[in-house]
Structures are given as C-alpha cells and as structure tokens.
Amino acid sequence: MARKLKTYQTSLGFFDLAVAAPSMKAALEAWGADSNVFHQGAAMQSEDPDVIEATMAAPGVVLKRPVGSSGPFKEHAELPTDLAGDRSKKAGRKSAGRQPQRPSKRSHDEAADRKAALAFEKEQERRERERAKEEAARQKEGERRQHAVDKAQGAFDAARRKHENITADLQQEIEALEEKARAEEARWEKEKVRLEAALQRARG
Template sequence: MARKLKTYQTSLGFFDLAVAAPSMKAALEAWGAERNLFHQGAAKQSEDPDVIAATMAAPGVVLKRPVGSSGAFKEHAELPSDLAGDGRSKKAGRKSASRKPQQHTNRTEDAAADRKAALAFEREHKRRERERAREEAARQKERERRQQAVDNAQNALDAARRKHEQNAADLQAELELIEEKAQAEEARWEKERAHLETALRRARGQVLLSSGYFAHASRLAELQV
C-alpha cells in the first residue's frame, strides 16, 4: 500500500526547496542531498498550507523559490533578484515572518486523495529514476568512448614501438654483419699486404743483386782491356 505523503522543506544554494514525499529519506533523495539535512536542522516538515498544497499538486517534484523569499513554490523558479544583498537580513526577515502563527487547515483525511497523491509521487519517483538511469547510461557510454579512444591511442603507440624495435633490431643485425665483413676484409688485406710486401722486398733484393753483378762485371772488363 502506498504511504501517505508529507511536505518537506529546506534551503540549498540560491533556492528554498519543497517536495511531497513519503519520508525524510525520500525527500533527501529527491533533493539530491548527500548529507542528512534533517539531522543538521537544515530541513523540516512543512506545515504551511500553501506550500503543502503546491507540493501535493505535484508529488515527488522538487519545487523552488528564491531563497529568503515568501513567494509561491514552482518547478522552475528564477534566481534571487539581489544576489549581492545581505543574505542574513533576508534570512532574518524570513525567520521573523515565520514566527507568525500559522493557520492549520483542518483537512479531512481522504484516503482516496492520499492514495492518488502517493501514486503520483511513485510515478514521479520512477520518472526521476529513469532519467537518472538514462543520464548514467549516457555518462557510461561517454566513459566507454573515451576509454576506447585511449585504448586505440595506446594500441597505436604499442604497434609503433614494436615496429621501431624490429627496425632497430634489423639495423643492428645489419651493422653486426657489416662489422664482421669489415673485420674479414681487414684480415684478408693484412694477409695479402704481407704477402705482397714480401714479394716486393724479394724483387728489390734481386734488383740490387743484379745491379751489383753488372757493376762488378764492368770493372773486370775494364781491367782486361
């Protein structure tokens, strides 16, 4: 069975808020409050007949009015006209106004009306939950899109790094092969150079011997003459 609704009121930021809800917990959830405003004395159950009438006409819908004002609560309210003014004086004026004795309406407990209001609250609550679910789904989709972009960028970086490492390894292998060829060429050249230098020395020695022989023979011929 649907629970009877009550009207709860608080102030957050630039607005006074009011909502018809079955419990304080439900009111805090509707306001999006992260702390228990009732325990802190920042929220209360309203007994203002005008506020009650406005919230009961739209169960579960958070109604607003500029903070410190005494106007009617609406679903879409304008910001306070004087944000730079002395907020304490407004609050003091509101407190002094709230000290006026309130007229309590003697409403007949109409079970059908209570049930209708409670069902309207449940519909609004479900609508709000669906809206939150859609917003969360959109946020999750956006997070997944961003994560996919991160993954794509990371994969591209990893692929480029692997390609670089492979190219570097291929170049290193080529350098090592060239170094081996250079060393082999140097060893071959040293061997060939030693052989050729030996041959050159022998050839020069033979030239010297030959030159000495011809010089000696020439001197002998001169003596015989």
C-alpha cells in the same frame, strides 16, 4: 502498498524547497542534498496548508520559491531580487513575516492520499529513468573515449614494434658488415706480408 506522503521543506542556495515524499530520506534524494539537512536542523516537515496543497498537487516534484520569501512554491522559480538588500530589513521581514506555522486543517481522504502516493512513485520512477539515461550516456561516452585510447595505444605499440624490428635488422647488418670488415682486414694483412716478401726478393 504506497506510503502516505508528507510535505518536507528546506532552504538550499538561493531557494526554499518543498516536496511531498513518503519519508525524510526520499525528500533528501529528491532535493539532491549531500548531507542530512534534517539532522542539521535545516529541514523540517511542513504544516503550512498552502505549502502542503502545492506539493500534494505535484508529489515528488521539488517546488521552489526565492529564499526568505513567503510567496507560493513553484516548480520553476525566479532568483531572489533582494540579495543585495539591507540585512536589517531581511531580519525585520523574517521576524515579522514568518509566523508560527499552524497545523493544516485540510484533510485528505484515503483515496487522495493513495493518488498522491502513486503520483510520487511515478515522479520518482521518472527521476530514476533520467538518472539511468544520464548514467548510460556517461558510460557510452566513457566507452567511446576508451575505444579511442585503445586505438591510439594500438597504433603507438605497432609503430614501436616496427621501429624495434627495423633497428634490430639494421644492428644485424652492422654486425655482419663489421665481421666482413674484420675478415677483410685479416685477409689483407696476410696478403700484404706475402706481397712485401715477394717485393723484397725481387729487389734482392
């Protein structure tokens, strides 16, 4: 059975974020938060009827608005325009513009709750498919790169083995030539002694 959705709100970077989700954990996953901002006091369950209405119309979709503003939440929001403004003005706007939130008086019947919960699950499945698609693309790229590395490593190893074989053959030829040279030197020494002796006898 699909769980009833609640609206959660936080601020990350340049935006206030809101999402309709069945739990704080699901909201954190939707926001892509690296830590539990609820425990840090940077996120809360929203009771603002306008925010609830906006998120329930698109369950599981992260809605945004410029941080510190009181405008409507949208799926695609523009960056804040007063980032370089006076801090005192911001402080005054925050204290004057942010009133304590009143519990929503708008009720959702069970059919609407079920519809919103199913819509959230559908959005969550879409995000999971996107993540799976991205992971498959990363894995495919990793396999392609590994294939290229293996191919280059194979070519290098083959060339090294060829070089080692040629070097070994040349070394054998060098050793054979050195052996022939030593045999020739020994033969010549014997022949030289014999010829010198004959020369001495001839000079007699």
